[in-house]
Amino acid sequence: MLVTLGFTMVALFMVLIMTKRLTPVVALILVPLAFAVIAGTGVGVGDAVMEQVGKFAPTAALLFFAIVYFGLMIDVGLFDPLIRLILRICGNSPVKVVIGTAVLTSLVSLDGDGSTTFIITVSAMLPLYLRLGLSPVVLTVVANLAAGVMNIIPWGGPTVRAATALGVSPSELFNPMVPSMLAGLAAVVVMAWTLGLSEKRRLAKAGREFGIETVELVEVREPALAGGGPGAGTAHRTTGSAGGAALGGDDDGMTSGALDPDRPTLRPKLIWFNGALTVALLVLLGMDVMPLPFLFMVAAALALLVNFPKPSEQVERIKEHSSSIVAVVSMVFAAAVLTAVLTETGMDTAMARWLVDIVPDAWGPHLAVITGVLSMPLTFFLSNDGFYFGVLPILSEAASHYGISSVEMARASIVGQPVHFTSPLVPAMLLLISLAKVDLADHHKKVIWRSVVLSLVMLVAAVASGVVPFG
Known part of the structure; x- marks a missing residue:
């Protein structure tokens, strides 16, 4: 149920803002709250939101x-x-x-x-x-x-997180x-x-x-x-x-x-x-x-x-400059609601584990490539911390049974960063569109599919150069 609710919530949120039926701030607040009520945590989510607001301050x-x-x-x-x-x-x-x-x-x-x-x-x-x-x-x-x-x-966040989570050297991960x-x-x-x-x-x-x-x-x-x-x-x-x-x-x-x-x-x-x-x-x-x-x-x-x-x-x-300030700061605090609901209801963990579980055993030898593909949606609706410390170790453990090393899994896991950077949960992206006075829906319509293509290009290049095993 949590998996269905989680994916439905993310899909509804994206549809509403990309069709401009709701502003991003309203969608970030009301859509997650509605799904929190459906999940049975409507009352308790308030404290979780306040905790996230403190982290986002x-x-x-x-x-x-x-x-x-x-x-x-x-x-x-x-x-x-x-x-x-x-x-x-x-x-x-x-x-x-x-x-x-x-x-x-x-x-x-x-x-x-x-x-x-x-x-x-x-x-x-x-x-x-x-x-x-x-x-x-x-x-x-x-x-x-x-x-x-x-x-x-390597001095950016994702590479360091991936290296730390799997206990590998950042240079060994990044240089290839x-x-x-x-x-x-x-x-x-x-x-x-x-x-x-x-x-x-x-x-x-x-x-x-x-x-x-x-x-x-x-x-x-x-x-x-x-x-x-x-x-x-x-x-x-x-x-x-x-x-x-x-x-x-x-x-x-x-x-x-x-x-x-x-x-x-x-x-x-x-x-x-x-x-x-x-x-x-x-x-x-x-x-x-x-x-x-x-x-x-x-x-x-x-x-x-x-x-x-x-x-x-x-x-x-x-x-x-108040209009730009209000636009970006309000979206940052509104994003705290989405993050809190995903965490408090357990939707984030359930969605990640479901994606891992649906991978057939026959695909085991291809887990590095599968991880590269999964890194796109997972880092879009999860924080980098949630993906690299929560999901990647599970994937890496499963891949080890097929002879895929931790460093190879770590390399595959970072190719989704172009997609991650388009997420409304990334404050830098919110700052970008606010400074340029661009509507989030207009930005997403042009950037998301291109970011997916970029991640796939990086993944194909990594496989072609042999640093990420295909199977």
Whole structure:
């Protein structure tokens, strides 16, 4: 019964948010509670939810102040020079911009922290997407996919968990998986290329529909972004009354705030202070010497004080970013309800064990490959801790009877990370769509099936290179 309830709950939740019949926050709260009542634990689930809320509170604080801090850095123009550089490299090519997003995300992901990766990527690329009229959903999809592949690096969470759970060396686990990771990254670039082509065709079609004779980016003498020198910027040149609409150029708040070269929040004289503060913050984040929420709290407070010394200005800046803050923090706490219900009712354990039990004995020699496939759905609706410490040891024990080693099972278990990174239970993903102001349903429609393809590509590469046995 718990297995049926668990899968039905997850399926209903996904259908409701992807069809936009409910907002993610409402679905994350009401759908699990309804199934908790059906499972007979409706009353007792309250304490479990509060326990999970307590566990999620540091993450919520991190995301709250991270949004404030990097929102401020966009406001004051810290990333404008970087955007101009990317413009010069990518030009007006949607394909180059989308591929550049994949490359940038992959490089930044080397720090092993998903939240930092998405903050930097969105801060650098979103204004560029808005300039060119590209869909922000493409940005979130490509960033999510690239970060998911890179999440298997040995200093990231999944690889360490898998190694710890099965008592193997992280380097012995990861090093042979490098070709598989590279295959995944190559697949991400291909997906980015196809998405870029799709956006290019969309913009061309929109230009024709709105009667635009020419749609191109041309060099201009004035800086397109604050702080630029002569010839540093670009601008749309169109003929036709609906050029802005065709290019997605209607102001949506973010456009006017992030791209307006005359925005009153610019602080060009403080660019060195803001740059030094940001570098110091990122270094401390990488060193992991202090709690991440605390670091962002201090950085946000300093940024507010120096850039906007008047209390009224500080309040205004926080209010400016309040919609993004409320969206992501509310989803984090709402996700605590889903996690609590899965745990309190025992649905998570029942679902995992059922999936293990239904594997026929004849498939035993193929348990490594089966584990790679199971890692996709299991890490989507389970935490990494739940999968690697609860499910993987069971699978590994069964596989040992067929001569499959623990390290081979550990390697297979990490190929599902691209799918895991798309889960609504991953705070970094929630931060990504909130920063880009993208609807979760729109994001999931494009990213989930692509993440499954990526995981399968990595699994096939691992099998082909012999580091994960087929049988």
